[in-house]
Ligand SMILES: NC(=O)C1=CN([C@@H]2O[C@H](COP(=O)(O)OP(=O)(O)OC[C@H]3O[C@@H](n4cnc5c(N)ncnc54)[C@H](OP(=O)(O)O)[C@@H]3O)[C@@H](O)[C@H]2O)C=CC1
C-alpha cells in the first residue's frame with residue numbers, strides 16, 4: 001500500500017499557526033517579492049504566494065524586475081529593502097531574467113530578512129548545522145516538515161537527492177545530512193545506470209530536476225519514501241518528476257503533484273517570514 005504525504009493538509013496546519021502568530025504581533029508583517037514579470041511560472045507562483053500571504057494577514061510588495069535591469073541594479077534594490085524597516089522579509093523568485101546573476105542577488109539579502117533562505121550566509125549556516133537561528137530554504141524545509149509530520153525516520157536511512165540547485169538539492173542534502181541520513185546527491189552528470197543503482201539503495205528519494213515522469217516506479221526500492229519536487233506542466237496539468245502511477249505498490253509513501261511539496265513550500269516561506277518578524281521586532 002502506498003500512502004500519500006498530504007502536503008495540502010500539513011500546509012494548512014502550518015498556515016493556521018502562522019495566521020495566529022501574525023495576529024499576535026502588534027506590527028504589520030510585509031514580504032517583498034522580486035520577480036521577472038515576463039516569466040509565466042513566476043507570475044503564477046508569485047500570485048499564489050501573495051494570495052496565501054494575504055489570507056494569513058501578511059502583506060506582500062511584489063516588485064517586477066525585468067530584462068532591462070542588471071545584477072548591480074537588482075542588488076541595489078535588495079540593499080534598499082534590507083534597510084527598509086517596513087520590510088520584514090525578502091524573496092527573490094527564481095529564475096530572474098537572463099543575464100542577472102541570481103545567486104549574487106540571493107546573497108545580497110540580509111540574513112535577518114532572508115525569508116526564502118537562499119543567501120550564502122544562511123546556506124552556510126545550514127551546511128555547518130549552526131546552533132544559532134537561521135532561515136532554511138522553503139522547499140527543502142517544507143519537505144522536512146512533511147517527513148516529520150508523518151513520522152518518517154531519517155536517522156541511519158539512505159537518502160538520494162536528485163538535483164543540486166540552491167533552491168532545492170543543495171539545502172535538501174544538508175538538511176538530510178543534519179538529520180543523520182546517509183546522503184547522495186545526483187545531478188545532470190550522474191550516469192543513468194549509476195542513478196538506477198543508487199535508486200535501488202535509497203530509503204528516501206527526493207527529486208527536483210524539472211523533467212516530467214523522470215523516475216519510474218520499477219527503479220525504486222520497495223518501501224521507499226518518494227518526495228516529488230518537480231513542477232512541470234504537461235497538457236495543461238501540473239505533473240511531477242515521478243511517474244506517480246508506476247510508483248503505486250512500490251513506494252510506501254509518496255507526495256502527489258499537485259498537493260504535495262508545492263503547498264508546503266509556500267507555507268514554509270510564510271512561516272519563515274513570521275519567524276523573522278518575531279525575531280526582529
Ligand atoms: N514544488 C515546489 O515547491 C518547487 C518546485 N520546483 C521544481 O523543481 C524542479 C527543479 O527546480 P530547480 O531546482 O529550481 O531547477 P534547476 O534547473 O535550478 O535545477 C535542476 C537540477 O536538476 C539536475 N538535472 C537536470 N537534468 C538531470 C538529469 N538528467 N539527471 C539528474 N539530474 C538532472 C540539474 O543538474 P546540474 O546541476 O548538473 O545542472 C540541476 O541540479 C522544477 O520542476 C521546479 O519547477 C522548484 C522549487 C520549488
Ligand SMILES: Nc1nc(=O)c2c([nH]1)NC[C@@H]1CN(c3ccc(C(=O)N[C@@H](CCC(=O)O)C(=O)O)cc3)C=[N+]21
Pocket residue numbers: 045048091092093094095116118138139167231238257258259260261262263265266
Ligand atoms: N526563490 C524561489 N523560491 C521558490 O520557492 C521558488 C522559486 N524561487 N521559483 C520557482 C519555484 C516553484 N515553486 C512553487 C511553489 C509552490 C507551488 C505550488 O503550490 N503548486 C501547486 C499546484 C499549482 C498548479 O496546479 O499549477 C501544488 O503543488 O499543489 C509550485 C511551485 C516555488 N519556487
